[in-house]
Amino acid sequence: MAADFPVALIPILGAALIPLxxxxxxxxxxxxxxxxxxxxxxxxxxxxxxxxxxxxxTLVLMRVDKLSLLFGYIFLLALLLSVIYALHDDDTVQHVxxxxxxxxxxxxxxxxDLMTLFMYWELTAVSSVLLVWARRGERSAATGLRYVIVQLxxxxxxxxxxxxxxxxxxxxxxxxxxxxxxxGALILIGFGIKSAFPLLHNWLMDAYPxxxxxxxxxxxxxxxxxxxxxxxxxxxxxxxxxxxxxxxAAFPIFYAVIENDLRRVLAYxxxxxxxxxxxxxxxxxxxxxxxxxxxxxxxxxxxxxxxxSMGAVLLRxxxxxxxxxxxxxxxxxxxxxxxxxxAASISAFPLFSGFVTKSMIMSAAAGEGMLFTWxxxxxxxxGVFHHAGIxxxxxxxxxxxxxxxxxxxxxxxxxxxxxxxxxxxxxxxxPGALYALLPFPVDYEPYTASxxxxxxxxxxxxxxxxxxxxxxxxxxPELRSVNLDSDWLYRIFLNGIWRxxxxxxDSARAALGAVIAAAAxxxxxxxxxxxxxxGGLARSWPTGSMALWVMTMxxxxxxxxxxx
Amino acid sequence: xxxxxxxxxxxxxxxxxxxxxxxGLWIVCGLLASIDLVLHRHEDFGFATLFGFHxxxxxxACVALVLAAKQLRRLLMRPEDYYDKDRxxx
Numbered sequence: 198m199a200a201d202f203p204v205a206l207i208p209i210l211g212a213a214l215i216p217l218x219x220x221x222x223x224x225x226x227x228x229x230x231x232x233x234x235x236x237x238x239x240x241x242x243x244x245x246x247x248x249x250x251x252x253x254x255t256l257v258l259m260r261v262d263k264l265s266l267l268f269g270y271i272f273l274l275a276l277l278l279s280v281i282y283a284l285h286d287d288d289t290v291q292h293v294x295x296x297x298x299x300x301x302x303x304x305x306x307x308x309x310d311l312m313t314l315f316m317y318w319e320l321t322a323v324s325s326v327l328l329v330w331a332r333r334g335e336r337s338a339a340t341g342l343r344y345v346i347v348q349l350x351x352x353x354x355x356x357x358x359x360x361x362x363x364x365x366x367x368x369x370x371x372x373x374x375x376x377x378x379x380x381g382a383l384i385l386i387g388f389g390i391k392s393a394f395p396l397l398h399n400w401l402m403d404a405y406p407x408x409x410x411x412x413x414x415x416x417x418x419x420x421x422x423x424x425x426x427x428x429x430x431x432x433x434x435x436x437x438x439x440x441x442x443x444x445x446a447a448f449p450i451f452y453a454v455i456e457n458d459l460r461r462v463l464a465y466x467x468x469x470x471x472x473x474x475x476x477x478x479x480x481x482x483x484x485x486x487x488x489x490x491x492x493x494x495x496x497x498x499x500x501x502x503x504x505x506s507m508g509a510v511l512l513r514x515x516x517x518x519x520x521x522x523x524x525x526x527x528x529x530x531x532x533x534x535x536x537x538x539x540a541a542s543i544s545a546f547p548l549f550s551g552f553v554t555k556s557m558i559m560s561a562a563a564g565e566g567m568l569f570t571w572x573x574x575x576x577x578x579x580g581v582f583h584h585a586g587i588x589x590x591x592x593x594x595x596x597x598x599x600x601x602x603x604x605x606x607x608x609x610x611x612x613x614x615x616x617x618x619x620x621x622x623x624x625x626x627x628p629g630a631l632y633a634l635l636p637f638p639v640d641y642e643p644y645t646a647s648x649x650x651x652x653x654x655x656x657x658x659x660x661x662x663x664x665x666x667x668x669x670x671x672x673x674p675e676l677r678s679v680n681l682d683s684d685w686l687y688r689i690f691l692n693g694i695w696r697x698x699x700x701x702x703d704s705a706r707a708a709l710g711a712v713i714a715a716a717a718x719x720x721x722x723x724x725x726x727x728x729x730x731x732g733g734l735a736r737s738w739p740t741g742s743m744a745l746w747v748m749t750m751x752x753x754x755x756x757x758x759x760x761x
Numbered sequence: 762x763x764x765x766x767x768x769x770x771x772x773x774x775x776x777x778x779x780x781x782x783x784x785g786l787w788i789v790c791g792l793l794a795s796i797d798l799v800l801h802r803h804e805d806f807g808f809a810t811l812f813g814f815h816x817x818x819x820x821x822a823c824v825a826l827v828l829a830a831k832q833l834r835r836l837l838m839r840p841e842d843y844y845d846k847d848r849x850x851x
Contacts, residue, residue, distance in 0.1 A: 336845070454830035455838070527771060563805035571806065579822040595773065647802045651809070654793045655819040661790050662823035664783055673831045679844065680837040688844055 199240070201247040203258040204269065205304030205317065207234040208276065212296035216289050224284050227292060231277040234303070238269050245309055254369050257309025263636040264490065268306040268426045270634065271494045272299060274620075275418035275501060282505055282613035283411035294327035295415045302419035306426055310369040311359035311384075314427070318355055318387075321420060322348030328412030329404050337407050343684070344404035348420070351390035358383030374431040385432060391424030392475060393468050395444050399684040401468060402452075406460040406517075410508030413460060417467065417504045418497045425474045425493045434481025442479055443570045446472030450580035452682065457675050459517050459589055460507050463500065466543065466585040469577055470496050476574065477558040480565055483637035488557025491635055495542065495550040495624055502539035502617040503589060506532050509606035509614075510593055519588075519675035524598030532606050533594040535614035542621040544586035544656060545578060550621045552652065553628035553643040560641070579659045586656075587663050592675060790816065 211230040218226050243266075247258030276299040283291060298321055305317035322345055329341035361380035363369050374381050390397045401421065405413050432438060446469050453465035470492070477489030509532045510525060511517040526533040538549070545551035555578070562571045605611070624631050632639040666672040728735050772778055794816050802810040809815070 450826060451830045451833055452837075454827055455834050526773075527769070560805075566805070568806060575818060576822045576826075579819040580826050583823045583826060598774070645803070646800060647804070650793070650796050650800055651802070651804075651815045654790075654796075654813075654815040657786070657790050657793055658816040658819035659823045661786055662820045662827075664786055666824065666827055668783060671831075672827060673834065676838070677841045678834075678838045679841055680834075681839060682837075 200242060200244070200261070201259065202237075203247050203304060204234050204237050204241070204307065205300045207237060208296045208300030208303065212293045212300065215292050215296065223292070227280045227284075227296065228277070230296065231273045231280060231299075235270070235273045235277075238266065238273070251312075254310070254312070254363075256313050256369070258304075258313055259307050260309030260371075261307065263634070264426070264430060265306050267490055267494060267634050267636065268422065269303060271422075271497050272303050272306065272419060275299070275497050278498075278501060278505075278613050278617055279411065279415045279418065281616070282414050282508070282610055284609040285607045286409075286411055288331060288409075290327055291331045291409060291412060294324050294331065295412070298324040298328065298415060299419060302423050305423055309371060311355070311362065311371050312369050314371055315352060315356050315359060318391075318423075319349060319352040321423065322352060325416055325420060328415055329408045331412055332407060332409045340404050340407040343688075344400050347390060347400040351387045354383050354387035354390070358385075358387060371430060373433065376432065376435050376437060381432075385435075388424050388427045388431065389441075391420055392428060393421055393424070393445070393471055394441055394475075395448065396683050398445070398449075398468055399682050402461055402464040402682060403684050405464045405467075406458050410512045414501055414504050414508060417463075417500050421467065421471055422493050422497055425471065425478070425489065428475065428478050429486055429490055433478050433486050435479055438475050438479025439567065439570055440479075442472045442475030442477075443573045444472070445469065445475055446577040447573050447580075450577060450584055452680060453580075453584035454588070455673060455680055457519050457678055459519055459522070459593055460504065460511070462519075462584060462589060463503050463507060466581055467496070467500055469581055470500065470543070472577065473555055473558050473574065476570060477561060480558075480561050480567070482561055482565070484557055484564070484641060485561035487632075487635040487637050487639060487641075488554060488561055491631055492551075492554040492558060494631060494634075495554040495621070498617050498620050498624070499539045499542035499550060502535060502614060502621060503543065503585065505610065505614050505617065506536035506539060507589070507593065509610050512610075513603040513606060514601050518677065519592035520677050522593045522599055522601065523596035524594070525601065525603070526594040527598075528601070528603045529594070529605050531611050532614065533590065535611075535618045536590050536594065538618040538621055540586040540590050542625065544582035545652060546625075546656060547644070547649045547652060548622065548625045550624035550631075552625055553631070554624075556643050556648060556652070557641055575655070579655055582656050582659045583663060587660060591663075 208230050211226070214226060215223060241259070241261050243261050243263075245257050245260055249256045249258065276296075279295060279299070283295065286292070301317045301320035301324060305314055305321065308314040308317055326341045326345035326348070329337055329344055331337075358380045359369065361378075361383065362374065365378060365380055374384055376382060376385055386397070390400075393401045405416050408416055428438070449465040449468040449472075453462045453469070456462045456465060474489040474492050474496075477485040477492065480486075507517055509529065510522065513529065514522065514525070516522065542549040542551045545555045559571065559574055559578075562574060606614075628643055632641070663672070726732055794813050797812045804810050
């Protein structure tokens with residue numbers, strides 16, 4: 198049956214042709230792949246397709262339901278936007294890696310069992326690291342290595358948990374797992390690494406800002422949202438996730454305020470948005486899970502748009518540091534406009550996409566009476582406007598004029614940004630279209646007077662706070678710096694321990710060697726004394742003394758013979 | 762990316778216009794706050810319907826955020842080559 202064909206293979210196998218094509222043919226082929234895969238998805242009916250018997254287990258390559266379809270659609274949309282954004286580039290590595298990466302994320306979303314999920318899970322890690330390495334140079338080599346180790350580790354947790362789960366539950370089917378027992382905990386850690394849980398998060402801020410301009414756009418769409426999908430599928434209603442998500446929504450915004458690399462600011466703000474989604478999944482009600490996955494859908498678009506605008510700035514000016522930029526609206530007016538649309542969407546302004554998705558999570562938290570979580574999320578909402586909504590456009594495009602004059606972004610980049618911006622506004626204005634795709638029936642109205650006014654007040658007063666702090670000079674200036682985060686633990690602390698251990702081992706070995714050498718020298722000296730040229734045992738004797746000794750022995754024998 | 766002199770004067774280049782924007786923001790915020798006097802709110806938490814709750818929360822949340830982040834810099838900020846320096850041995 199045609200539905201049995203795994204849709205992921207369209208981009209993955211299609212990528213094999215990319216190196217053989219050049220110029221316009223390659224561009225057309227790369228645009229065709231996501232469109233063809235999308236058309237394919239539209240024809241596939243709900244159900245379990247592509248079942249393969251392996252080791253007495255049934256692997257399901259195509260589990261098609263509302264949840265997997267929602268992520269399938271948005272992944273293909275994100276792939277199309279990323280491909281358009283990367284069209285000006287001739288880097289074959291990036292083209293192939295991006296296509297395989299998107300395809301494997303797609304495969305993971307449609308995987309109906311843990312083993313298939315694991316295989317695609319690892320393929321996303323291996324293919325995506327090439328997008329970091331594509332920046333080339335020593336720095337990206339080291340960053341990419343750290344990134345891929347963490348990603349593969351996440352897969353190992355999934356594998357270990359999956360095998361235990363198989364033993365306990367007797368099935369590999371990827372359905373609700375829950376946090377009971379070791380298997381669930383291991384799988385949750387695996388998913389948690391991809392979703393950037395606190396303390397497992399730092400690969401995101403480390404690697405995303407080091408990728409190429411278009412590489413970061415690819416990266417921002419898939420890995421973390423795959424984590425969110427997997428959590429929604431396996432751990433909806435797990436209460437611990439509410440607390441993890443609350444923490445995730447809050448702490449990255451402090452970092453975002455003081456971070457200088459604007460793409461890293463976006464990485465922190467992505468972590469904060471993931472926190473909202475994790476809270477929604479933890480609450481687990483239909484409204485909350487709907488809100489979480491809808492927010493993932495919207496986030497792929499607006500975060501992609503923001504990364505696109507910053508990538509364009511990096512491409513044109515050669516830097517992305519807030520301390521060096523400013524006044525770019527004069528050179529890049531279109532990019533500025535699109536960036537502001539992305540900023541308004543992530544800040545959840547009414548009529549933009551974030552408003553209609555994030556409010557579902559907020560309402561679900563309030564509806565469950567979770568006062569603390571609700572207050573933190575409200576704080577995070579104000580904070581995200583502050584650092585992503587205002588800081589990003591302000592320091593890149595406005596602030597003081599840096600004197601940089603450059604070209605507007607290439608046309609393909611502008612087209613990708615325009616498309617993403619239209620989708621952000623479209624979702625905000627017509628939320629019903631997105632709501633219809635959600636896994637549970639939606640009975641929610643985002644545009645009530647009370648809600649709109651509350652949100653606008655929150656945002657405008659946050660803007661006022663920014664303006665006041667800026668005018669009074671209290672706002673911390675952008676400084677060339679790095680800020681310590683949990684990667685310090687392995688980059689400095691463990692590295693230091695390793696180095697100290699290595700040098701301690703070195704000196705121990707040297708001391709032991711000295712002892713052995715001294716003993717050997719003494720032994721040699723003793724042997725030399727007795728057996729050397731002057732040694733008593735090695736001297737040569739004259740023949741006369743030999744005859745004398747023989748005579749002595751004969752005499753001794755004679756004497757002994759006569760003794761009775 | 763060569764800095765050149767740009768003869769074109771932009772509206773935002775004039776500090777007076779920036780000040781106008783700033784005052785405008787205060788006025789908009791004042792108007793938004795006054796909506797609370799007429800609009801009857803529905804909220805899950807009763808205190809959220811108090812006059813000016815969302816505005817005040819947004820304002821003070823952001824001020825607190827920035828002040829706290831500023832203090833965090835003392836603890837967390839390192840020179841830009843902090844990690845590079847390390848890679849080649851201190």
